[in-house]
Amino acid sequence: MADPFIDLSQFAASSPPPASAAPLPHPHGRGIVDPTVTPPPQLHINTVAQDALVDGIKHALYRQGRTAVFTCGGRIPMVLDPDHRTDEGDLTPRTDALMQEQRILTMPVTLRWGDEMAGRRVELPILGDGGEDGGTSQAIIEQLARACTPATFGGDGEDVFDEEYRRAGALAVGEFMTDFCPYKAGIVDLVTQMLVPPIAEHHGPSPPQIEYGEIEDGLTWDQRREKKRMMFRGVRAELYKLNVYSGPSGHFKAHVDTPRNETQVGSLVVCLPIQFTGGALAVRHAGQEIIHDWALNLAEPAIQWAAFYSDCQHEVLQVTAGHRIILTYNLYLSPGTGRLCDRALSLQPQGLPIYELLKRILISRDFMPNGGYLGLYLVHGYPHTDPVQHKFVPNMLKGADLGVFEAVKVAGLIGVLVQCQNGSFLPALEELDTMYARHVRKQSRPQRCDVDPVRRDVTTVANLLTAAEIEAGSMEDEDGFGGGDDDMGDDDRREEFERILGEEGGGGEEYLQERHRDFIKEYYAEKEVVWVGGGGERQVSKVWVAYGNQAMLAVKYSYVSLIVKVPSWWERGM
Numbered sequence: 001m002a003d004p005f006i007d008l009s010q011f012a013a014s015s016p017p018p019a020s021a022a023p024l025p026h027p028h029g030r031g032i033v034d035p036t037v038t039p040p041p042q043l044h045i046n047t048v049a050q051d052a053l054v055d056g057i058k059h060a061l062y063r064q065g066r067t068a069v070f071t072c073g074g075r076i077p078m079v080l081d082p083d084h085r086t087d088e089g090d091l092t093p094r095t096d097a098l099m100q101e102q103r104i105l106t107m108p109v110t111l112r113w114g115d116e117m118a119g120r121r122v123e124l125p126i127l128g129d130g131g132e133d134g135g136t137s138q139a140i141i142e143q144l145a146r147a148c149t150p151a152t153f154g155g156d157g158e159d160v161f162d163e164e165y166r167r168a169g170a171l172a173v174g175e176f177m178t179d180f181c182p183y184k185a186g187i188v189d190l191v192t193q194m195l196v197p198p199i200a201e202h203h204g205p206s207p208p209q210i211e212y213g214e215i216e217d218g219l220t221w222d223q224r225r226e227k228k229r230m231m232f233r234g235v236r237a238e239l240y241k242l243n244v245y246s247g248p249s250g251h252f253k254a255h256v257d258t259p260r261n262e263t264q265v266g267s268l269v270v271c272l273p274i275q276f277t278g279g280a281l282a283v284r285h286a287g288q289e290i291i292h293d294w295a296l297n298l299a300e301p302a303i304q305w306a307a308f309y310s311d312c313q314h315e316v317l318q319v320t321a322g323h324r325i326i327l328t329y330n331l332y333l334s335p336g337t338g339r340l341c342d343r344a345l346s347l348q349p350q351g352l353p354i355y356e357l358l359k360r361i362l363i364s365r366d367f368m369p370n371g372g373y374l375g376l377y378l379v380h381g382y383p384h385t386d387p388v389q390h391k392f393v394p395n396m397l398k399g400a401d402l403g404v405f406e407a408v409k410v411a412g413l414i415g416v417l418v419q420c421q422n423g424s425f426l427p428a429l430e431e432l433d434t435m436y437a438r439h440v441r442k443q444s445r446p447q448r449c450d451v452d453p454v455r456r457d458v459t460t461v462a463n464l465l466t467a468a469e470i471e472a473g474s475m476e477d478e479d480g481f482g483g484g485d486d487d488m489g490d491d492d493r494r495e496e497f498e499r500i501l502g503e504e505g506g507g508g509e510e511y512l513q514e515r516h517r518d519f520i521k522e523y524y525a526e527k528e529v530v531w532v533g534g535g536g537e538r539q540v541s542k543v544w545v546a547y548g549n550q551a552m553l554a555v556k557y558s559y560v561s562l563i564v565k566v567p568s569w570w571e572r573g574m
């Protein structure tokens, strides 16, 4: 687990509790309490006011979800005129400085397929209309469509062929070749910026470092420093299939793309320039729909493409005439590829509505006054092989979810990501408390009031038992050892306790572990996680279970939630 990312100091400096939330009388003044002297008073919970605040978070998440990108697309014009190419066939000489400022263009695409000695080749777009050349090419397209095998899809763990659901032809990567390259066409760069934007890192202030002899880039020191603190993620596109959807009935009903492995973040579809009608691609997420309709745009030859997070439901509407020829790519997360992005596209968590709201809520005494846990359902699904053992990787976070994660982090809170179908959140709560306790201990500040001994010692079995059982006198034995022995320090008690357990003949260690588990269960049974979200948008999971684009049992999607530790109002007010 990454280092805890809490920074409560910002609440101290900039957000004193509002006047209306007058501090409760307390012997040591607001928030600065030594729990060994006086336990902090439990604050009254105003459930109506708290529900209203939780509702506010829910709406902010919803709004954020509505504005986040989940699909993008584009069109790259094609240069057909050979005069615009070099002798080697390139578009323009690579050394032409002006090229940097031009729009990216692309060249006609060649497809090859067929067995040895029976190979076929076609160049798209097909030039001429009805002439001999055009006619021949048309015939070759028909041959391509016939060379395809009927495409299947993943349904209930098996590859299913059902033309009601999907009517298309497919060639696997080994069965065809193409000279089209999404990297060369600039598509991968664009997709990277749109779907896995850089994250501005804000792990507390760092002193400005003046470096001499840097190239003048017109940025202020602050801007330059911020740029250096960006986390860049990259995308790798892997060609997957060639699909032909032919009129009058080619289509692919609503489905999500089966993740090929745990790093699959999205899918890319590239539409080759050939006439067809219908066949729009609809991509849906969280109640929104974006249509990529490429048949409309075929007058001028171009490569048209769309990319989307592959957990988003999508559908190819009916192709009514012609052949819709598509290259599909799987998009995997890869280490950052460099600074591809301009500042506008980078994620600035402080600008997100959820961040402002969290800050406001945390200073309210109506919100979890005695501390607790806030469970935020993320809206995208994430691939994994083992829902229990797989540790979720924050670098995989998509669109709106990334915004939530970053906003929580920047608001100075500790959170852990957990897979929803794991059942028990107990390990997550334990992990959160351990991280929090470690963090509080690290801070050289006055003791916080709400860090009770149980929570402080949650990581050590012996400590727990020392605190809970010995002090309660429950482990009194023949030796007269017990919790009432006030002359003993904590360490002595623990040592003595361990010695006795050891002496009682084997099983001491197991006993400790078993008691530890019971103890933790009891302790957390009283802790409530307040959940936000998880409503209508989760219905898409039905599609995940039923229909993928390929049956693959090893890798599945699951929902992930972010459980956030909310310190008590006393601690927040420090």
Ligand SMILES: O=C(O)CCC(=O)C(=O)O
Binding pocket: 243, 252, 257, 269, 281, 314, 315, 316, 326, 328, 549
């Ligand atoms: O052809 C398209 O636009 C999308 C195809 C698709 O969804 C798939 O192959 O899984």
Ligand SMILES: [Fe+2]
Binding pocket: 255, 256, 257, 267, 314, 549
């Ligand atoms: Fe798909």
